[in-house]
Every structure is written in structure tokens, then in C-alpha cells.
Amino acid sequence: MIQAASLKNTKVFTPTRVGDNEISNKIVFAPSTRVRSAKDGEPSDLQLKHYDDRSKFPGSLLIVEATNITPKTGGNSGAPGIYKKPHVEGWKRINDVIHQNKSFSSIQVIFYGRASDPYFAKRHQLPMVAPSVVYQNKEHEETLNQLGVELRSLSTDEIESLVKNETVQAAKNAIASGFDYIEIHAAHGYMIETFLHPSTNKRTDKYGGSIENRARFLLEVVDLLIELVGASKVAIRLSPWSTYNSMLTVKEEVHPYTTFSYVVNELQKRANNGKELAYISIVEPRVSGAVDVEIDRQTGDNEFIKKIWKGILIRAGNYTYDAPEFKQLLKDVDDDRTLVGFSRYIISNPDLAQRLYQGSHLVPYDRSTFYTKSAKGYNTYPSLNEKPNLDISEADKLFPQALA
Numbered sequence: 156m157i158q159a160a161s162l163k164n165t166k167v168f169t170p171t172r173v174g175d176n177e178i179s180n181k182i183v184f185a186p187s188t189r190v191r192s193a194k195d196g197e198p199s200d201l202q203l204k205h206y207d208d209r210s211k212f213p214g215s216l217l218i219v220e221a222t223n224i225t226p227k228t229g230g231n232s233g234a235p236g237i238y239k240k241p242h243v244e245g246w247k248r249i250n251d252v253i254h255q256n257k258s259f260s261s262i263q264v265i266f267y268g269r270a271s272d273p274y275f276a277k278r279h280q281l282p283m284v285a286p287s288v289v290y291q292n293k294e295h296e297e298t299l300n301q302l303g304v305e306l307r308s309l310s311t312d313e314i315e316s317l318v319k320n321e322t323v324q325a326a327k328n329a330i331a332s333g334f335d336y337i338e339i340h341a342a343h344g345y346m347i348e349t350f351l352h353p354s355t356n357k358r359t360d361k362y363g364g365s366i367e368n369r370a371r372f373l374l375e376v377v378d379l380l381i382e383l384v385g386a387s388k389v390a391i392r393l394s395p396w397s398t399y400n401s402m403l404t405v406k407e408e409v410h411p412y413t414t415f416s417y418v419v420n421e422l423q424k425r426a427n428n429g430k431e432l433a434y435i436s437i438v439e440p441r442v443s444g445a446v447d448v449e450i451d452r453q454t455g456d457n458e459f460i461k462k463i464w465k466g467i468l469i470r471a472g473n474y475t476y477d478a479p480e481f482k483q484l485l486k487d488v489d490d491d492r493t494l495v496g497f498s499r500y501i502i503s504n505p506d507l508a509q510r511l512y513q514g515s516h517l518v519p520y521d522r523s524t525f526y527t528k529s530a531k532g533y534n535t536y537p538s539l540n541e542k543p544n545l546d547i548s549e550a551d552k553l554f555p556q557a558l559a
Contacts, residue, residue, distance in 0.1 A: 184501045338390040
């Protein structure tokens with residue numbers, strides 16, 4: 156266990172205005188996919204308890220896991236959705252308890268694209284689509300061929316429809332579900348990010364070629380959401396240095412500085428014109444997807460984004476590596492605009508903010524339980540001065556939806 160120092164009298168616990176809301180502390184629950192949804196992507200009772208437990212520190216911000224906008228761009232087993240009525244009803248239950256706890260929620264909406272689970276796509280007859288037919292690697296190509304799943308390029312009309320139809324409906328559903336913010340997932344090699352890079356976008360129409368064209372889909376989604384719900388409710392996540400889902404970084408013909416400087420500059424232009432997003436969330440080079448990156452293998456840093464973006468920034472990625480002093484955490488939140496995202500240590504410490512406030516031990520996480528269907532390692536970590544929430548067998552009986 157880690158014995159954390161008390162951060163009570165640091166900037167970690169100073170309020171920050173995020174969009175229309177005041178967040179009480181700078182510790183954010185970063186989106187953490189744990190595939191515990193019920194059938195057809197409906198939020199389960201497992202998820203209800205999970206988010207209830209992690210929103211008890213008043214004024215906290217929770218960004219819920221990647222949530223599918225539409226099966227038209229694929230999906231993943233156990234991942235939640237936001238495209239039909241049962242999804243809205245399930246998320247509404249979860250948001251009701253988060254708000255009862257006086258905390259706030261953001262939904263991370265995603266188009267899966269070529270990063271869809273091939274077996275899930277085959278089983279549910281879902282398409283495997285991308286800006287261009289570029290496989291993640293040889294193994295990915297062979298798996299799709301063996302399953303008889305075709306990776307195909309989206310037509311221009313299909314892309315326009317995803318913006319005008321599926322994105323519109325997802326935004327309406329997210330607001331009806333009670334979310335305070337809508338975060339666009341443009342990171343980690345999922346569909347939107349594959350539009351941004353020339354290594355995965357070989358198109359010759361208005362969505363390919365120049366950086367202006369490669370960023371067009373993303374910015375169309377941004378502008379549509381701003382129009383529908385207001386800029387103060389819109390956010391975005393970027394991962395300039397991640398190679399997750401077989402993305403390239405500095406080996407590309409276009410450096411991440413060039414690509415992401417353009418994107419962030421476009422977002423700042425909107426802010427300058429009175430349409431400032433609630434926040435930009437960036438993944439630090441200390442992690443790539445779910446994997447920590449050794450210091451000597453990190454390829455860059457995100458300081459260039461701070462020089463362009465003047466609004467709220469959420470930085471996430473292995474902020475416990477220098478515990479118990481948390482030097483990097485304290486350095487980053489010294490900038491009043493910056494919040495810090497935790498994932499794994501909020502999974503294993505539901506009351507992480509409280510623990511850091513008073514200076515308490517941190518419970519280590521168990522990676523082997525991250526992507527199971529059980530309550531174990533999901534709803535069985537105790538808060539301070541509590542016994543484990545439930546016996547494992549009892550938990551699984553109480554939450555059968557996630558086992559389906």
C-alpha cells in the first residue's frame with residue numbers, strides 16, 4: 156500500500172469553474188472502460204453502484220466510460236451505449252445518484268471504427284468501418300479475414316450522416332440522461348483519431364489529405380454539439396503520444412505537434428469567439444491506452460497544448476508514479492486551469508479524493524479484474540473505515556445483468 160501525504164492545504168482542493176459548474180477539487184475520475192454493461196449496452200446495476208461510490212466527495216467530476224454513439228461504426232462487448240431509450244433510462248438512474256451526491260458527470264461518446272472488437276462485430280453483424288482500409292497490423296487483418304468481417308472505408312455520405320443524424324441523437328440522449336458534459340473521444344486509435352493521421356487516413360475527398368481536411372470530421376462533430384447543447388457542455392479527449400490500437404506517433408510523416416497544434420488552435424479560435432469548450436482532456440505520454448510507458452521510451456510532452464489552449468485542461472496518466480509526494484500532480488495543478496485525471500487508483504480507492512484530502516493509505520488495484528463481468532475488483536473495494544462492500548458471491552447475485 157501507498158501511504159499518501161495529505162494534500163488538504165494544496166491547490167488540489169481549490170474550486171475550479173468548468174463550464175457552468177464549480178468543481179470542488181482537481182481530482183477527476185478519468186473515463187475507465189470496464190465492460191460491465193448489461194445486454195445491448197444498457198447500463199447495469201453494477202455501474203450504478205460503481206459511480207455512486209465514486210461520487211461521494213461533493214463537487215467531484217466523473218467522466219464515465221466510452222459510450223457508443225451508434226452500432227453503425229461497430230462496438231465492443233460489455234460497453235455501454237447512448238443510442239436508444241433503455242440506455243437513456245439506465246444512465247438517468249446513474250446520473251440521479253451522482254447529482255444526489257452533489258457531484259457532476261461527463262459522458263465520453265465514441266465511434267469505435269477499426270478498433271471494434273472483431274468477434275463482437277461478427278456476432279452482432281456490425282460493420283467494421285474506418286476513414287480508409289488500413290488494418291491495425293497483420294494479425295488484425297488475418298483475424299478479420301478468418302471471421303469474414305470486412306474492414307471498409309466510409310463513404311462521404313455516411314460520414315455526413317454520422318454527424319447530422321447519429322451525433323444529434325446521441326447529444327439529445329445524453330442531455331435527457333442528465334449528463335453535465337459531453338466529451339468527444341478523439342483519442343487512443345478509435346475512429347475519430349484515425350481521421351486525424353495520414354497513416355490511417357488515405358482519403359482524397361474533403362475528409363482526407365490536408366490537416367484541415369483530416370480534422371474536418373472532428374470539428375464538424377464539435378460544432379454540431381456546440382450548436383445543440385452549448386459550448387460550456389462540450390469537451391474533447393486527445394492522446395498525442397499514444398500508440399494504442401496500433402497508432403503511430405513521431406514515426407509518421409506528420410509530427411503530432413503539427414496535427415494536434417492545428418486541432419487545439421481551432422478549438423481556441425472558437426473560444427475566442429465566445430464558444431469555449433468546458434475542457435480539453437489530454438492523455439500524458441506516461442501511458443498508452445492501459446499500459447504505462449517507461450520514462451526513457453516517452454516520445455514527447457503536452458506542454459505545447461498549454462501554450463495554445465487557454466481554457467480548462469484535464470491531464471491524465473499515471474499520476475501515482477511519484478507517490479506519496481505527488482510532485483507531478485502538485486506541479487500540474489499549480490496552474491489554476493489544470494485538473495488531473497485518475498483511473499486505476501479510483502477503481503481501487505472509491506474515495507480517492509477523501510484519502511488524499513486527509514492523507515491516508517491507497518489500496519493497490521488488481522489489473523486482472525479490470526475487464527471481467529464480475530463485481531470483484533469493481534464494486535468490492537472499500538471506502539475508508541468500511542468493510543469490503545460486498546462478499547463476491549453476494550455481489551454477483553445482486554447484479555446479474557452484468558453477467559449476461
